[in-house]
Amino acid sequence: MRSRTCFLIIICLVVATIFLIFFEDQRPIGTIQSLVTETNKQFYKIKNFKDNLAISEQKKLITDDKYLKILGFVDNPRLYPHSVWRNSSLPIIVTAVQSGQLHHAVGFLRNIMTMLPNHSAVVYNLGLSNYDVKMLMKFCNSSKCFVIDLNYDLFPSHVAKLAIHAYRPVIIQDALNFAGAVLYMECDIRFSFGNITALVNKSLKTGIVLSEQEDVGVSNQKHAVTSLTHPKMFEYFQTVVDNFEFTPMISVRSMLVFNTEAIHKNIMLPWVQCALIQECIYPIGAQSDGCRFDKKPHFRYSGCHRYDESALNLVLGLHFGVDNVSLYSWDNSRTRLFFNVTDEVAEKEYFVLKSNLTGTS
Numbered sequence: 001m002r003s004r005t006c007f008l009i010i011i012c013l014v015v016a017t018i019f020l021i022f023f024e025d026q027r028p029i030g031t032i033q034s035l036v037t038e039t040n041k042q043f044y045k046i047k048n049f050k051d052n053l054a055i056s057e058q059k060k061l062i063t064d065d066k067y068l069k070i071l072g073f074v075d076n077p078r079l080y081p082h083s084v085w086r087n088s089s090l091p092i093i094v095t096a097v098q099s100g101q102l103h104h105a106v107g108f109l110r111n112i113m114t115m116l117p118n119h120s121a122v123v124y125n126l127g128l129s130n131y132d133v134k135m136l137m138k139f140c141n142s143s144k145c146f147v148i149d150l151n152y153d154l155f156p157s158h159v160a161k162l163a164i165h166a167y168r169p170v171i172i173q174d175a176l177n178f179a180g181a182v183l184y185m186e187c188d189i190r191f192s193f194g195n196i197t198a199l200v201n202k203s204l205k206t207g208i209v210l211s212e213q214e215d216v217g218v219s220n221q222k223h224a225v226t227s228l229t230h231p232k233m234f235e236y237f238q239t240v241v242d243n244f245e246f247t248p249m250i251s252v253r254s255m256l257v258f259n260t261e262a263i264h265k266n267i268m269l270p271w272v273q274c275a276l277i278q279e280c281i282y283p284i285g286a287q288s289d290g291c292r293f294d295k296k297p298h299f300r301y302s303g304c305h306r307y308d309e310s311a312l313n314l315v316l317g318l319h320f321g322v323d324n325v326s327l328y329s330w331d332n333s334r335t336r337l338f339f340n341v342t343d344e345v346a347e348k349e350y351f352v353l354k355s356n357l358t359g360t361s
């Protein structure tokens, strides 16, 4: 009697194990991992053939050649290290300023000129008033300082909607195309010291390094790419949401890029293409606020989309591997190379600089 019970229990265990193994195999994560090795860092295959067909029929990264040509995506592109600015230390430092950000622009230029005097500084003007541009030029008084007006007429109309940041990939590519290596920073970021050797070293290995996101979510966990990316965007990159559930989102507030052939073809091209397709960078229903990070599991879409930042995180994950974030991320909390300035601090600094300016002239 006892042995029969034992036998039954064993049978049950075996059946349960077979059951588990079977369902384990069905889990997407297993499929994806084997695919990752098979496809050898190519864009991932989709886990389901039917989905794949439906997706590739609908969503493609196709952009008009005329836009791509303007940005240097041509048959013989200018690439690092051959076609670069030789009259300035590289990378050049690039930022973008909108209407009402003159104080940040001036503080930014002062910071670059003191900390990295041998590097050129380039400010893209997204919409400063004529008066503000005149003021800015007074502080942009060196041969290594440039102000460039972004000409929205050259690009699809949504690029002028600054809230969706389609301009960011566009200006970074524009600067890469002429200078060869670009350190992009938002205009409210400053250097706390002038030694970027370690940052440059790190980015030379892969060609691109972004700052790690410093605002962390619940229980000190970094936000997953999936929690800050509208589900529709994944389709443009022929991938599915599940692939990115455990990939932390990296910030584009500061990033160092070298215009190598691999970066040009595999990172900048798809990133710029997505930015130029309104439905890719700004899927219907996407918004940037009202995030809800209290949803469980934590990788669920929070309701907030990060536009160009979401797109770049997808491109980087697909190229370097979704579990390889350390290859392209820079942990600023160790070195504190970068810091933020608030509007108040920047306004005060601008006030002092401006009064010194009028005092001398």
Ligand SMILES: *[C@@H]1O[C@H](CO)[C@@H](O)[C@H](O)[C@H]1NC(C)=O
Binding pocket: 117, 118
């Ligand atoms: C800038 O370049 C000059 C001339 O090449 C060099 O002497 C100087 O040390 C450089 N300054 C910095 C801060 O790297």
Ligand SMILES: *[C@@H]1O[C@H](CO)[C@@H](O)[C@H](O)[C@H]1NC(C)=O
Binding pocket: 085, 086, 087, 088, 120, 143, 144
């Ligand atoms: C470097 O040279 C290019 C032309 O080759 C010029 O357009 C650019 O303004 C120069 N940059 C600096 C910092 O002088």
Ligand SMILES: *[C@@H]1O[C@H](CO)[C@@H](O)[C@H](O)[C@H]1NC(C)=O
Binding pocket: 195, 196, 197, 198
């Ligand atoms: C810059 O920092 C590195 C360490 O990160 C150091 O080895 C190097 O000497 C520093 N360079 C200068 C000019 O201070």
Ligand SMILES: *[C@@H]1O[C@H](CO)[C@@H](O)[C@H](O)[C@H]1NC(C)=O
Binding pocket: 197, 198, 201
């Ligand atoms: C950067 O790399 C060079 C050569 O690969 C090395 O000599 C130097 O020590 C590195 N510097 C830092 C700060 O890591």
Ligand SMILES: *[C@@H]1O[C@H](CO)[C@@H](O)[C@H](O)[C@H]1NC(C)=O
Binding pocket: 213, 214, 215, 339, 340
């Ligand atoms: C700088 O500001 C950004 C956005 O406002 C924020 O996400 C980030 O955590 C700030 N970084 C630091 C070091 O305070």
Ligand SMILES: *[C@@H]1O[C@H](CO)[C@@H](O)[C@H](O)[C@H]1NC(C)=O
Binding pocket: 036, 041, 320, 321, 322, 323, 324
């Ligand atoms: C992560 O990077 C390593 C080293 O470059 C590479 O061998 C590996 O395939 C990458 N992982 C994925 C998932 O692509």
Ligand SMILES: *[C@@H]1O[C@H](CO)[C@@H](O)[C@H](O)[C@H]1NC(C)=O
Binding pocket: 352, 353, 356
């Ligand atoms: C502005 O002028 C004051 C007094 O002339 C001087 O102490 C200060 O260093 C100047 N500030 C800057 C940023 O040049």
Ligand SMILES: *[C@@H]1O[C@H](CO)[C@@H](O)[C@H](O)[C@H]1NC(C)=O
Binding pocket: 138, 139, 141, 142, 357
């Ligand atoms: C540029 O302007 C600033 C602020 O007025 C001044 O301190 C600096 O000496 C000027 N530099 C040159 C090269 O004229």
